[in-house]
Amino acid sequence: MIGAVAAVVTRELIRFQRQRGRLFASLARPLLWLIVIGAGFEKLVPTEGTVSYKQFLLPGLYGMVILFSTMLSALATVHDREFGPIRMLLVAPVPRWVIVIAKLISASLLGMIQVVILFPLIWILGLDPSASALLELLGAVALGAVAISSVGMLIASRMRSIENFAGIMNFLMFPMFFLSSALYPAALLPGFLQPFVRANPLTYAIDLMRHPLLGGLYPGNLGTDYTVKFDVLVLVLVTIILTTLACLLFGEEDHLGRVLLNEPPRTKRTLAAAGARARGWRPGSARSASSAPAPITEKSAGETSAG
Amino acid sequence: MASVPAIEIAGLGRDYGRLRAVDAVDLEVGAGTFFGFLGPNGAGKTTTIRMLTTLLHPSRGTARVAGLDIRDDPLGVRRRIGVVFQETTLDLDLTAEENLRFCTRLYGLSRRESAIRIDEALDLFGLSDRRHARVRSFSGGMRRALDLARGILHRPAILFLDEPTLGLDPAQRRRIWGFLQALCAQGSTTLFLTTHYLEEADPCDAVAIVDHGRIVASGDPASLKRGLGRDRIDVTTDRPDEVAPRVRELTGTEPQRAANRLSVFVEDADPVLPLLLPLTHEGAEIGVSHPTLEDVFVDITGRGRGEEPAG
Numbered sequence: 118m119i120g121a122v123a124a125v126v127t128r129e130l131i132r133f134q135r136q137r138g139r140l141f142a143s144l145a146r147p148l149l150w151l152i153v154i155g156a157g158f159e160k161l162v163p164t165e166g167t168v169s170y171k172q173f174l175l176p177g178l179y180g181m182v183i184l185f186s187t188m189l190s191a192l193a194t195v196h197d198r199e200f201g202p203i204r205m206l207l208v209a210p211v212p213r214w215v216i217v218i219a220k221l222i223s224a225s226l227l228g229m230i231q232v233v234i235l236f237p238l239i240w241i242l243g244l245d246p247s248a249s250a251l252l253e254l255l256g257a258v259a260l261g262a263v264a265i266s267s268v269g270m271l272i273a274s275r276m277r278s279i280e281n282f283a284g285i286m287n288f289l290m291f292p293m294f295f296l297s298s299a300l301y302p303a304a305l306l307p308g309f310l311q312p313f314v315r316a317n318p319l320t321y322a323i324d325l326m327r328h329p330l331l332g333g334l335y336p337g338n339l340g341t342d343y344t345v346k347f348d349v350l351v352l353v354l355v356t357i358i359l360t361t362l363a364c365l366l367f368g369e370e371d372h373l374g375r376v377l378l379n380e381p382p383r384t385k386r387t388l389a390a391a392g393a394r395a396r397g398w399r400p401g402s403a404r405s406a407s408s409a410p411a412p413i414t415e416k417s418a419g420e421t422s423a424g
Numbered sequence: 425m426a427s428v429p430a431i432e433i434a435g436l437g438r439d440y441g442r443l444r445a446v447d448a449v450d451l452e453v454g455a456g457t458f459f460g461f462l463g464p465n466g467a468g469k470t471t472t473i474r475m476l477t478t479l480l481h482p483s484r485g486t487a488r489v490a491g492l493d494i495r496d497d498p499l500g501v502r503r504r505i506g507v508v509f510q511e512t513t514l515d516l517d518l519t520a521e522e523n524l525r526f527c528t529r530l531y532g533l534s535r536r537e538s539a540i541r542i543d544e545a546l547d548l549f550g551l552s553d554r555r556h557a558r559v560r561s562f563s564g565g566m567r568r569a570l571d572l573a574r575g576i577l578h579r580p581a582i583l584f585l586d587e588p589t590l591g592l593d594p595a596q597r598r599r600i601w602g603f604l605q606a607l608c609a610q611g612s613t614t615l616f617l618t619t620h621y622l623e624e625a626d627p628c629d630a631v632a633i634v635d636h637g638r639i640v641a642s643g644d645p646a647s648l649k650r651g652l653g654r655d656r657i658d659v660t661t662d663r664p665d666e667v668a669p670r671v672r673e674l675t676g677t678e679p680q681r682a683a684n685r686l687s688v689f690v691e692d693a694d695p696v697l698p699l700l701l702p703l704t705h706e707g708a709e710i711g712v713s714h715p716t717l718e719d720v721f722v723d724i725t726g727r728g729r730g731e732e733p734a735g
Binding site: 127128131132136204205207208210 | 477478479499500502503505506507509513514515517518522523525526527529530531532574
């Protein structure tokens with residue numbers, strides 16, 4: 118069991134280290150935000166006291182890194198499950214929930230690594246946290262990464278294919294980012310948005326990161342929304358509940374089997390017929406046509422995912 | 425004294441909604457057998473293999489794999505089997521060795537044991553010199569070979585292979601079959617493979633031919649083919665509609681038709697050939713060969729490759 122988790126984590130780390138483009142993209146995005154949005158807002162937002170807007174924004178951007186990297190890792194599970202190495206896990210003597218945990222750990226770990234790579238920004242922006250504050254920050258990053266990963270794993274456990282990946286990006290990840298305390302204190306958002314902000318685990322993850330970085334400094338209008346205790350409580354609960362759900366759903370073997378069979382294929386009949394023709398067998402009947410495995414589906418979906 | 429069969433299937437079936445993918449399969453595969461599960465695409469082969477490898481719940485019936493019930497003890501079954509899927513399961517960004525190490529870890533092999541097995545497997549499949557190369561750089565045949573290596577790393581009692589030669593060129597297909605036969609010759613592994621290239625399955629110890637989710641024939645390839653007759657006579661003509669009744673008249677058997685080829689199966693071609701010779705004056709070509717597993721399939725189902733079922 119530990120062997121399986123170690124195997125998955127090792128694999129993800131090797132891949133991460135080889136995919137320079139992915140690392141570059143995930144680091145460039147927050148830097149861009151910091152330079153463009155941070156600089157612009159700093160002019161607009163009059164800050165009271167000692168916290169500059171950029172300093173306030175930094176934990177928000179760490180939250181962004183966590184959000185994008187853990188969600189993408191978690192959702193990559195869907196792709197893996199359809200085509201890739203996760204099938205080795207599915208036929209190995211490893212209970213299904215272990216796969217979820219292993220994926221959760223590797224997604225969180227990769228998210229943490231990327232945030233830590235951006236830690237120098239703390240000093241570049243003129244903050245000087247104590248060693249214990251840094252440790253607290255690291256703990257906050259870890260807890261936030263695990264909580265957001267569990268959101269990703271829950272979605273991944275129910276997704277059948279990566280077709281609606283763009284939809285997930287637009288309708289989940291960006292709203293999650295904007296409707297959090299990343300860019301402004303949650304309390305400043307209008308009332309009708311408050312329920313979304315409060316239901317968003319990212320709000321608490323970012324808030325928790327703000328405490329050690331800005332905690333003592335902030336006397337003005339930019340600051341933390343909740344207490345450390347409350348943030349930790351919410352994140353722990355979110356992690357436990359969502360991970361348990363993901364384990365249960367992912368463990369449903371039948372669902373998995375259907376995912377593996379890619380049912381229902383998008384244009385079942387034509388693809389099956391095309392696939393069968395390519396291999397020399399034309400479907401013998403309507404029935405065989407619709408149940409024929411469709412390697413074409415695999416190929417086209419594989420191309421989609423490569424983008 | 426017979427040992428426990430590797431696979432015992434009783435009334436196994438699976439529906440997808442109203443679609444009956446596998447109707448009811450009964451089958452027994454002895455330990456150490458090289459078994460071929462044959463049939464056209466969509467016959468239910470992959471669904472059956474997915475049920476046997478615990479990836480899909482059966483809708484009815486059950487099966488025992490390596491003596492364990494697939495419903496009651498899926499984990500135990502998975503511990504004793506290896507599976508090679510139609511599509512590769514390899515991680516293209518990892519090297520051959522890293523892929524295999526990923527796998528040995530899953531089965532809890534020690535570091536030492538894992539190193540030995542990986543060396544062995546790479547050696548057996550002729551990939552030793554590519555062990556540090558990323559799988560992305562591998563050809564289709566090499567990927568399949570590595571997939572096979574992955575499937576046997578943990579020395580499974582039963583190795584399931586779903587269309588192991590799909591999408592490979594003939595030379596690569598022969599290579600893969602060479603590996604499988606070598607593996608089988610070692611004697612400790614039961615091989616259960618599906619293929620829709622019926623003619624490939626000749627080296628199997630036993631085969632079952634499946635169509636529309638049911639087994640329509642089973643036995644060893646030689647005797648299945650023998651059931652049709654020893655010789656096959658092909659009459660190739662550009663006017664099959666006219667020639668078919670005459671072939672029936674001359675030989676006394678109904679010819680199988682495949683495009684412009686008419687085939688009759690007889691015990692001995694020698695006395696029959698002279699009867700058919702007049703047809704050559706009308707431009708027909710006559711050839712003699714032996715029946716194939718595909719002929720068996722056509723004979724049983726009454727339709728050729730890709731033809732609609734009669735009626």
